[in-house]
Amino acid sequence: MSGSTLKTKYKLKDYKSTVQPIWCPGCGNFGVLNALYRALEQLQLPPEKVAVISGIGCSSRLPGYMATYGFNGVHGRILPLATGVKMAHPDITVIGTGGDGDGFSIGIGHIPHAARRNIDMTYIVMDNEIYGLTKGQLSPTSPSGDVTKTSSYGSIDRPVEPISFMLSVGASFVARGYAGNLKHLSGLMVRAIRHKGFAFIDALSPCRTFCGLEQTKRLKAQVYYLDEESEDNPRDKREARDLITRETGFACGVIYKEVRPTYDALYREIREKAQSKGIPPIANIFQRYIPNGRGTMQNALIPENAS
Amino acid sequence: MECNDLVIGLVGSGGDGVITAGEVLVNAHASCGLYAIMLKSLGPQIRGGGSSCRVRLCENPFYSHGDRVQVLGVFNWKDFRHFKDEMLFPNSVVVIHDSDDKISEEKIPLDENIHRMTYRIPLAKLAKEKAGTTLAKNMVMLGAVAELFGLPQEEIRHTIQNRFAKKSKEVVNSNLAGFSAGSTYTRHHLKKIDNLTLKYTSSTPKVVMDGNTAIAYGALYAGCMFYAGYPITPSSEIMEWMSRELPRYGGTMIQAEDELAAIGMIIGASFAGEKAMTATSGPGFALMTEQLGLASTAELPIVIVDVQRGGPSTGIPTKTEQSDLQQALFGTHGDANRVVIAPADVADCFDVAIEAFYIAEKYQIPVIILSDQYIGQRIESFPPDMFLNRENGFRKRNKREQASEGELQDFKRFRITETGVSPLTCPGVKGGMYQAAGIEHDEYGLPSSDVEIHARMNEKRFKKNKYIAEELNFVRFYGPEDAAVGVIGWGSSKGAIEEAVLRLNDEGYPVSAVIPQILFPFAQKKMEQYLQPLKTIIIAELSYAGQFFKYLKGFMRFGDRKLKPYARSGGAPFSVEEIYETIREEF
Numbered sequence: 001m002s003g004s005t006l007k008t009k010y011k012l013k014d015y016k017s018t019v020q021p022i023w024c025p026g027c028g029n030f031g032v033l034n035a036l037y038r039a040l041e042q043l044q045l046p047p048e049k050v051a052v053i054s055g056i057g058c059s060s061r062l063p064g065y066m067a068t069y070g071f072n073g074v075h076g077r078i079l080p081l082a083t084g085v086k087m088a089h090p091d092i093t094v095i096g097t098g099g100d101g102d103g104f105s106i107g108i109g110h111i112p113h114a115a116r117r118n119i120d121m122t123y124i125v126m127d128n129e130i131y132g133l134t135k136g137q138l139s140p141t142s143p144s145g146d147v148t149k150t151s152s153y154g155s156i157d158r159p160v161e162p163i164s165f166m167l168s169v170g171a172s173f174v175a176r177g178y179a180g181n182l183k184h185l186s187g188l189m190v191r192a193i194r195h196k197g198f199a200f201i202d203a204l205s206p207c208r209t210f211c212g213l214e215q216t217k218r219l220k221a222q223v224y225y226l227d228e229e230s231e232d233n234p235r236d237k238r239e240a241r242d243l244i245t246r247e248t249g250f251a252c253g254v255i256y257k258e259v260r261p262t263y264d265a266l267y268r269e270i271r272e273k274a275q276s277k278g279i280p281p282i283a284n285i286f287q288r289y290i291p292n293g294r295g296t297m298q299n300a301l302i303p304e305n306a307s
Numbered sequence: 308m309e310c311n312d313l314v315i316g317l318v319g320s321g322g323d324g325v326i327t328a329g330e331v332l333v334n335a336h337a338s339c340g341l342y343a344i345m346l347k348s349l350g351p352q353i354r355g356g357g358s359s360c361r362v363r364l365c366e367n368p369f370y371s372h373g374d375r376v377q378v379l380g381v382f383n384w385k386d387f388r389h390f391k392d393e394m395l396f397p398n399s400v401v402v403i404h405d406s407d408d409k410i411s412e413e414k415i416p417l418d419e420n421i422h423r424m425t426y427r428i429p430l431a432k433l434a435k436e437k438a439g440t441t442l443a444k445n446m447v448m449l450g451a452v453a454e455l456f457g458l459p460q461e462e463i464r465h466t467i468q469n470r471f472a473k474k475s476k477e478v479v480n481s482n483l484a485g486f487s488a489g490s491t492y493t494r495h496h497l498k499k500i501d502n503l504t505l506k507y508t509s510s511t512p513k514v515v516m517d518g519n520t521a522i523a524y525g526a527l528y529a530g531c532m533f534y535a536g537y538p539i540t541p542s543s544e545i546m547e548w549m550s551r552e553l554p555r556y557g558g559t560m561i562q563a564e565d566e567l568a569a570i571g572m573i574i575g576a577s578f579a580g581e582k583a584m585t586a587t588s589g590p591g592f593a594l595m596t597e598q599l600g601l602a603s604t605a606e607l608p609i610v611i612v613d614v615q616r617g618g619p620s621t622g623i624p625t626k627t628e629q630s631d632l633q634q635a636l637f638g639t640h641g642d643a644n645r646v647v648i649a650p651a652d653v654a655d656c657f658d659v660a661i662e663a664f665y666i667a668e669k670y671q672i673p674v675i676i677l678s679d680q681y682i683g684q685r686i687e688s689f690p691p692d693m694f695l696n697r698e699n700g701f702r703k704r705n706k707r708e709q710a711s712e713g714e715l716q717d718f719k720r721f722r723i724t725e726t727g728v729s730p731l732t733c734p735g736v737k738g739g740m741y742q743a744a745g746i747e748h749d750e751y752g753l754p755s756s757d758v759e760i761h762a763r764m765n766e767k768r769f770k771k772n773k774y775i776a777e778e779l780n781f782v783r784f785y786g787p788e789d790a791a792v793g794v795i796g797w798g799s800s801k802g803a804i805e806e807a808v809l810r811l812n813d814e815g816y817p818v819s820a821v822i823p824q825i826l827f828p829f830a831q832k833k834m835e836q837y838l839q840p841l842k843t844i845i846i847a848e849l850s851y852a853g854q855f856f857k858y859l860k861g862f863m864r865f866g867d868r869k870l871k872p873y874a875r876s877g878g879a880p881f882s883v884e885e886i887y888e889t890i891r892e893e894f
Contacts, residue, residue: 279555
């Protein structure tokens with residue numbers, strides 16, 4: 001399936017760094033990492049043209065295990081970093097990888113903007129419903145009632161629902177996967193990376209250490225797979241919302257997809273518009289600020305948008 | 308009596324065209340080659356509210372806005388009360404107001420010991436009659452002022468024409484008619500009772516710019532191709548300029564959702580290989596401090612402009628201060644290295660912006676430009692020479708140095724080198740893959756909590772300062788080198804300090820002044836050299852808590868010299884007088 005019969009330039013090992021992951025045995029992130037290696041191999045992307053951006057958390061260690069470019073930033077700021085990389089260098093494939101805390105707690109403010117702008121990137125959240133790196137605090141996706149180190153008597157927070165949230169803020173590709181199903185998750189990643197626009201994958205990734213075997217079993221039991229649908233517009237937004245509202249488990253697959261211009265494509269048009277007004281040499285710009293009072297086109301300090 | 312240095316203040320309501328009138332004056336005189344400056348001040352309301360400006364005109368160079376307003380033009384007295392505290396007056400002042408404003412000379416709300424010479428003109432009536440609208444009041448006032456003080460009327464007319472050229476012919480003509488009405492009325496109906504006449508000789512037109520524009524232009528000139536920012540007074544003009552210009556040259560400008568995103572985006576863009584900048588003020592910078600540490604640790608070049616305003620917290624957004632110094636020098640947790648540089652006037656903003664990018668790119672370090680509202684939002688005229696022949700004697704725009712082929716074999720992104728600067732790559736470069744991170748790392752960039760490695764990496768990051776300070780230690784120095792009394796200031800304080808020092812030396816009081824441009828790493832050796840002959844040192848700054856004074860005391864060896872801090876809250880920029888008096892006390 002991964003093209004082993006074809007002569008491919010890039011092999012799986014070309015995407016792996018030599019660093020051993022710090023994750024615990026049974027961590028779902030191993031599945032996500034391996035799915036990503038496979039997806040990149042399938043897409044045959046040159047490693048130097050891929051940038052993996054993360055924040056802080058167990059899942060944010062992921063870039064270190066890739067032989068691509070990577071940026072392990074600060075907590076919650078994956079999307080601004082990713083936006084900067086993509087808008088400065090649009091031919092780079094930008095992949096954001098982080099956890100549910102990084103993404104839906106401290107980082108949630110950036111999601112609506114990256115999504116509504118349709119920044120052409122893939123954002124993979126390794127959702128384990130807990131804060132792993134800091135050893136077991138409540139997460140915005142922790143189920144209500146969960147007892148954690150910071151919800152000693154049970155969580156009274158209603159959790160964020162990542163898929164609903166992404167649908168509301170205008171993400172153009174919304175999917176859910178499960179770390180325990182490598183092949184399916186890898187397929188989602190391939191489609192997400194191929195998607196021109198902001199592609200989100202909620203990758204359910206159990207934390208054996210802080211949520212125990214119960215969580216792994218629960219997730220496995222609750223995960224179900226949506227029918228293989230056609231590549232274009234599997235369902236419209238209302239249907240997608242209905243699906244999520246109605247679900248009693250975790251629907252996996254591409255839940256929603258639309259095609260609309262990416263931010264960098266729109267900005268290219270802006271550049272064209274700006275350039276149609278003429279491009280004076282930068283060294284000559286100062287001349288515009290010399291009032292010569294002689295009534296020629298050398299106008300001084302006329303507000304640029306004076307009507 | 309001829310004076311070659313005139314300060315005019317105008318006050319009115321929003322909509323009276325006060326700022327436009329001031330801009331016309333500055334541009335008209337700049338086109339005659341005069342030095343001109345305008346400060347503007349607005350009431351707190353966004354629309355309506357009060358509006359005032361002050362303009363100084365002189366054929367010779369000057370360095371501050373002029374301490375006292377000699378000519379006061381008032382459109383209505385209610386607004387004047389709001390701006391009264393911002394204006395100082397000499398012993399006698401010319402007052403021009405609408406004759407339909409039935410206020411008696413004694414009732415004019417100035418200090419009672421100020422002698423007023425009043426001219427009353429039917430501003431609104433003339434505007435309506437001759438220009439067709441009361442909106443042309445400001446032009447009538449300009450006409451009167453031009454006629455009374457011998458200002459260049461032809462040039463003012465041309466400037467009015469250019470100013471409204473983008474609007475309809477009717478608007479241009481109406482404004483011109485207003486101006487003519489004012490000057491004609493004055494010529495025929497008013498008897499000159501004051502003795503001020505502006506004396507000047509025309510010369511080549513000068514550039515007119517505000518500090519924010521100069522910084523934005525300097526950045527573009529230096530090769531900045533990515534800007535992300537968030538609106539905040541008094542820096543928004545920088546982003547607005549970039550919004551118009553950057554895409555024209557193939558760059559990208561994004562208004563981010565907040566300052567956290569703004570600095571994140573420029574770090575990402577820098578990582579991707581572009582020269583990137585953001586601009587903000589105190590409160591926005593506070594939000595950026597976390598990621599400042601990230602840029603410092605990941606050793607990525609970025610430029611952050613802080614156009615300082617009254618603080619702390621929301622403070623006074625529309626007025627100046629120099630109280631972000633500590634935040635720029637030390638803001639963020641940990642020992643995070645950075646460079647701090649401060650422009651001294653509008654023209655300097657252009658140079659400093661280019662310098663900032665040069666340093667950031669060469670040394671792979673965040674550079675903070677500490678401007679302030681006084682420089683950022685004032686317009687002033689200066690000779691265009693600095694824009695010409697830049698390759699001689701000025702730093703060329705540097706291209707970011709990429710790692711060589713040899714360095715890419717076993718690539719160590721954070722290799723410990725002689726200067727502390729390591730080979731750099733960016734996404735797209737084959738064989739240059741690495742992880743940028745805020746987490747402590749080894750030479751390869753791999754996360755490390757090893758104590759030894761941490762010590763070596765800190766040493767590496769700070770090692771750069773020795774080379775930065777050696778290469779870039781520009782300091783402005785005024786007065787005789789052997790003076791025993793001296794002043795130290797920074798940033799926009801330079802203006803008042805320079806004028807005060809020049810004046811005192813003219814009067815026979817030897818005093819020197821030094822204004823460092825790079826505040827960190829500090830040119831300590833050079834500064835100590837300058838301070839050698841001094842017995843008394845005055846440290847002037849617009850910071851109630853004396854941030855600069857505390858900073859200097861930290862590492863300058865003052866010995867048993869007399870130190871006289873002159874640290875006050877901002878709001879009003881330094882007047883030449885207050886600096887003059889402070890120094891004069893020492894004689």
